[in-house]
Amino acid sequence: MQGLMQHGALTLDKIIDHAAQWHGGREVVTRSVEGPIVRTTYAEIHGRAKRVSNLLLALGIKPGDRVGTLAWNTARHIETWYGIMGIGAVCHTLNPRLFPEQIAWIADHGGDRVIFTDLTFLPIIAGIIPRLPKVEHVVVFTDRDHMPKDFHLSGEAPHFKGLLCYEDLVAEQSADCVWGGFDEGTAAGLCYTSGTTGDPKGVMYSHRSNFLHTFITMQPDVMGLSQRDVILPVVPMFHANAWGVAFSAPATGAKIVMPGARMDGAAIHELLETEGVTFSAAVPTVWQMLLQHLESTGSKITTLKKVVIGGAACPESIIRAFHEKYGVEVVHAWGMTETSPVGTLSTMTDQLEKLSYDEQIPYRLKQGRPPMGVELKLTDDDGKPLPYDGKAFGHLKIRGPIIAAEYFRGAGGKILDEEGFFDTGDVATIDEMGFMQITDRAKDVVKSGGEWISTIEIENIAVGHPKAALAAVIGVAHPKWDERPILLVKLKEGETATKEEFLDFLQGKIAKWWMPDDVVFVDEIPLGATGKIDKKLIRQRMKDYVLPTIGSAATGSATLAAADGAQAAVLYAPEPVEAPEDVIEEGEAPQAEAPVEPVHEPEVVAAQAAIEPAAEPLSVEALAAALPDPEPVPVAHLEAAEPISPEDVFPHAPLVEPQAKPLAATPEEAFDAPPVFVAEEAPLAMPLSSAKPRKAKAAKTSSGDKASSGDKGGWAAPILTGAVAIALAPAVLVVVGALGAKTGLLDKALAYDFLTRDLAPLIAWFSLLTGLLGVVVAMIGGIRRHWRRALLALAITVATLGVFFLATGTSARAAPVGDVATDWKAPLGFSDNVLAQRGEAAAPVLDEPSLPVGSELFAGRRVAEVNAETCPAARTLVLTRSPADAYEAAKAAVQAKGLTLVTDDPGEGRLEAAGASFWYGLKDDLVVRVRPDAGGARVDVRSVARDEGGDLGRNCGRVTGVLKAIEG
Template sequence: KVTFSAAVPTVWQMLLNYLRENNLKPTTLKRVVIGGSAVPEAIVRRFRDDYGVDVTHAWGMTETSPLGTQGTPNAAIAAMDAEAQLKFKLKQGRPPLGIDLKLIDDGGKVLPHDGTTFGKLMVKGPFVVGEYFRGDGGEILDADGYFDTGDVATIDEHGVMQITDRSKDVIKSGGEWISSIEIENIAAGHPKAELAAVIGVAHPKWDERPLLLVKLKAGETATKEEFLHYLEGKIAKWWMPDDVVFVDDIPLGATGKIDKKLIRQRMVDYVLPTAVAAGAAVAATVALAAPPEPKIYAPEPEPHPEPEAHHAPEPVAHAPEPQAPEAHPPEAPAPEAPAPEVHAEAPPVVHHEPPPADHTAWSPQARPVQAERVRGLTVIEPTFTETKFPGAEASEAVAEAGFPAAPRLEVPADPLPAPEADVFGDTPLTLPFVPGQAKTLRKADRQADRKAKSGGFGNRYLDLALLGALAPAAMVGAAMLGTRFGLMDWKTGLGLITLEWAPKIALLSVATGLVGVIIALFAGFGRLGLKAFLVLGLSLATLGGYVWMRQAQITNPPVNDVATDWARPLTFSQRMMRERGVDAMPVEFDPIVPLGAEFYAGRRVADVNAETCAVARPLILAANTAAAYARAKSAMEQAGLALVTDDPRQGRLEATARSLLFGLRSDVVVRILPDPRGARIDVRAVDRAPTPDLGANCSRIGRLMGFMRS
């Protein structure tokens, strides 16, 4: 129940033929994408008219990663009827965001986007190649950063690009360019044709002329005139092929494209019928005027006289422009060379083309009813007596609530003057309190005390933020312990928890810390400021650690394989390989730094070792091999390595080391060989987990070498 698929035109052609021959019809297919080479109009029409399948053209290269254009219509094209849209469906489409296209001529001049002017297709963008692997091919971008695709194309006023040919396949006839792809796509629409190919063949007058090769459908027969008549009115007259050859097979490359390189090899000795007479005429005449300046596009008017009529029984030479009188009679025309057969038996050749991211906190109320803070109120020194005045119980309740206690006061005969307004407001202070008021105030004051002690919302928020700031470190610590003691594998402990989850939580804790500082500013900076900055500092420190580690991963060589000798690389014994296990990183003779490393990707580990690990050099000892072996074994024991292989006869020592934090294992092999100066010691250290070791193996080899020298 496939609804969408993509393939090159020849694959779709074979599918359509199969459907027709077996009277089948796709029931679920809705849309197909065609790329690899230009799609013939017949394929688009058959998909649309016979099966109701929409065809979208696309173009790209490995160098464009890989999409360069796609035939999705813009608003103007989508508003056209189906027939008007067809000519745009035959084009390769418009570039996606980030891709820029331009056309240039052989001199580098930028050509217009008018839909008719042919030019070299240049492409530029952030995901377009900048150079080839290891610098092969030299500088491949022009001064503006554009890459030469090797295609010849046009671009119309809608920005829709159409590939007319590969630069090596375009036919240059009389200084003008003829698109071999356009001719063969039209010829492939002939009812009797299964496949068609067009190549340029040498011509003495026009440099090259088109030759059409046709593979007929099974059981069909046809003549040259049928195909030439079929092309009339569909292409310019001077584009008309000079000959048609019917072949048993047309070779395809590994990706299903027509292999024109192989076709040209097979047709290397072929001579066009029109080339015989033209050769004699050119040899007998000298043009008076200089040849026209080559252009990169073909204007609508015919640029030169029409090639010889193809329906005449005898070939006729092109009529030249006014010429000088003949210096000598023309030679007799050579006999017409027979058209060679193109056999299917020749093995197909896979063609590899060369590289041409107001918080107002609650504040407790001041304790009410303090006489010394009331203006005009006489403070009475208390005198203790056994007599209780009415309301003493209320005073005791007030005392319990934290107010100034006066359980036994001698009140003077003269009443107190009426108090003035409180300094905190205009409400006058009144005494004494009644018991109900005291109970209410006691409850409210206790709540105020609790809030004062807890700091309210701001304090609680900072407590949670502090836990968040400590969480990444706690997670990493748990991951270290879990990995080291075998409770989890390194992919979970180091990869998932340490390198993915913890950094995200650290970044979130920094944002939480910043919010905490803002809350502290409004809720009472003197009380909450220190805690807020503590939370923020811890968060920043944790995040800074991850930033440092990430930078170290980028700037340090992302290798976990260090050796002193890459000319004769050390390998591990079968016993050690069993110890490493099937999930361990493979041990290669000449490893390459994997993709993803910003500064080192694609380079040999041997070259990176030579640049970044100065201690990774063979050690020469002025001693015999037995003494050197004993010293190497002692050095491995001093370094705390666990010996796995101890083979003095072979001069081989193998041991296992564990990293300090996560306990990840690394394997070390030492080889002792005789040397004219005594004994030579080589060391190789390889991690089991494919993670950058941040220089751990280089340091390990350095320590071993130091122990051996001492």
């Protein structure tokens, strides 16, 4: 038994509908890419979004098509989001901070047909369009005055039709557009992971998942947003829907402030104060820039109450600075592209709220508790569950209606375990209160002596050093412990420091055996496209780094001579390390040992013999140039006449090029080498070089074909050539008819009725005679010379007749009638409106039609009986859903099939629609009826061609296709 409540599909258009109706005057403020601050409202965004929908429809976008956006956080971007999703298309956000090669691969893999972009990213567009054969249009988020006068692509792109001006196109469209009406499981958004291993993978969000995620974010223990808030989403919309804020802000009616391209500390502070921002969200690096700006200028924060920090572990120094200096609550959050992305948040429980702030800090540093709708579990390497005691490290897995079930196009294969949990790739602990703490990415964790060392925990402490701007920890090879951690530090501008300063700073804050074996000072620590430290790139640059040697006077370690008598290499021998007492008691950590004795295994001997003595440390001035800023350089204003140069589109080395020279062993020199994108697996499955020219094949001509006019049998060649031409004629007529009808050059009577249905089959039968004649001619003229042409003519004829026969001549195929229905006992009819559209010349719509005597196989039989043989899948569909839900599914299925709705009557459970074939434009009318049933709902469909005679199975395909789409 089902409940008796109203049903409404959870589609995202209802969010902006709600905002426009009940919060229509609430402001949306944008720092535009052109420079000025622009103000609009939810009501205006709603209307302009519908204009965008009509624009997309005019460009040929259909439900399910992917539309790319390469843009900053602006009101125009929001308009486009809802305009895309409202008509059932898929909004594919592209990350401009990726390499252009990656952006091109992602846009092509996603199947984008149109791309919307900001002026900032036109150089990227110029470089990638030649690699995107499906993209014909690029719409630029600007007005006519700021459109570039000179735009050149980096290569040939005959498919590309040029740039379009967003404001011009929006002004030309109507704001009258029907949204929604499709199933809530319909795809809404596509976002690709950053591709840390192998190709990036697409996460396809549904309307339902994003709607439920919006409800989750609005919970008080999550983001707790309300209409009274002023929200500044610094996290970009191309990072998993700006963490859902682009949906939750209009859902609550909160004022939203979009930062555009400028996200430096000064620009963020200006918006916070001038717009009265109460809530914001961003990655830690953004807040570090803001805090540094506040410290250097002595500025204050007056209205901000809460910030959500995610994307990377938040250092304690940031949390304390916000609370102690500015009275702002920091909520530490964790999530992924695959989790929509909210997974956990470190909101305090009532028990923790009673503690002092210092006592709360250990919990605020954790990633937090899962909200309602999210399930977590920890497992060991064998998949066995681990306890929630705050000590057991395990693989973090997650499950829920907002979590990805598979990747787009099946990338990565099966990604869920037997219980339906997704492996996040993170290593974590969960304590008794449910607080989860990420200790590392599974691929980044340092395993020393068989035990895990949390690089994130060391980084968070190290970055709290007053001289540190950024810190990163990676593991490097060690002959005894497998791996040992080293700390890389980027100092604040103007600061100098020593290794001992940082090691002393870590003393007492981490276990002794966690202590880094070296501290390396670097000019830059690279950040990935999502603002996280790019450890993959760091490991690649540090691949030739070796741990510092320790002299025998300090450790008593011996030297190891190379086998060929060359200069001896010193085997690294670390100082003995001690595990924490509680760990030692449990036998979980490496035991303290005496200094390492010489190792004589051949592998170690070979490895150590190849190590050169450590070079003298380089000065800061001698270091290589730092890594270029991974973020695109924002522009405040782009002059209309300024040309866009494509030469700078691909500033990075090609992904497939080898490194210019080996990285040096000196840590700083190795780290600051020119950037080379190297993935741990094959980085991109996209060819970056042009196709190789094909080798011409030598022409092979038989002696018979070379026969002169005087040769015996030379007369046969032109006859056989004519036979081949006649054999090809039916196919040519069909193609000419189809293309002529498609382009509008030929009307239906000539293209379909005469060329395709009448003349082509007639010539096909005639070509059978000419083909047989060709065999005779070949035998007379010389079978050895002419058998190829004779056989080709006969084969083409047989294949052509076979196609015609399969299409029209067997009981297993289409009957010579264009009327297919699932229910002939209570047959479906059409409304007067549809009958008027069909016209008086159309085939009649009868309750019990029968076939005429001249219909050969089916002469005189009722169409209902013929349907059972020729279209067995056309059967009444019974669903275990409510009639209202089934009606919504039927409506979505009809629209997804590209049919035009004529009647939409949910009260009567009746849908009527019209459609046309792709090539000839042959028109059909379809009616769907949804009725209550004992088990849920009963769905019947009928599709009738407007033309007399057979339809080659077209209406059978329409009916079965709609039924399958309804059934899901």
